[in-house]
Amino acid sequence: MTKVIASRGFRGLAGEDAIEAINDDLESLWLDVPFVQDMDQMTFTTAVIESASNIVQRAEPAGQEPVELGVDITVRPALLQGRVSAYHAKPPFGPMEPATPGEDAESGRGLALIQALVTTVSFERQDGTNIWVLSRTSSQS
Amino acid sequence: MEFSYGIKDSYAEVKADGRLNMVAAAKLREFVGGVIAGGSTRIVVDLGKTAFMDSSGLGALIGCLKAARQAGGDLRIAAVQPQVKMVLQLTSMDKVLTAYPTAEEAFSND
DSSP, rough: OEEEEEEEEEEEEEHHHHHHHHHHHHHHHHHHTTSHHHHHHHHHHHHHHHHHHHHHHHHSSSSOOOOEEEEEEETTEEEEEEEEEEBBBBBSSSOOOOOOOTTTTTTTTHHHHHHHHSSEEEEETTTTTTEEEEEEOOOOO | OOEEEEEEESSSEEEEEEEEHHHHHHHHHHHHHHHHHHTOOEEEEEEEEEEEOOHHHHHHHHHHHHHHEEEEEEEEEEEHHHHHHHHHHHHTTGGTEEEESSHHTTTOOO
């Protein structure tokens, strides 16, 4: 695999402040890698924020410790990858499958949107942590 | 995200400046709800300075649209930026929330 050109990492309590901080981190990341196409920046940022927001809105603590949100982003020449983690969280209730809400529904579009934005998306549970793994192949490759 | 509004001849224009994410979504609902409660039911949300919107923000816009219609009016969006346009298209909500180039054009043919 080609080398990592740039990266960002975040870990903090899974709250609203985390979402703004992650969005700020992504904006600064794109300044470091101007060769990444606007479309790739836009789609990947949206997928990461959707995943992180899903954790903030839905993840429940497994025990006494509050849920923490972790985001690790790496940029390779033709590949964007992200791991969005919910630490100290219960396993999600029910299957992580996209819904098909009606046009007047005010929620339920997040998972389908994430799938449309990235090349691959998977969900893992490792050592008590729920992890979204996102990747987007560059539009130019 | 910052919200402001102004009363025009035939509609109220709400300007949304910043990121329309899960943090701002509740604020948008509250702000537009206040505009509707104030008697303005024809609303244009100017998204010219909204650089980012996620599904929570989209949900808030849909909620505001429903609230405006329930009050006998309508809600339209204008000056949509590329990321917001992408989210509308990928969710097929561009058919429900029709985007107009400018706020002035949103109700110009009614």
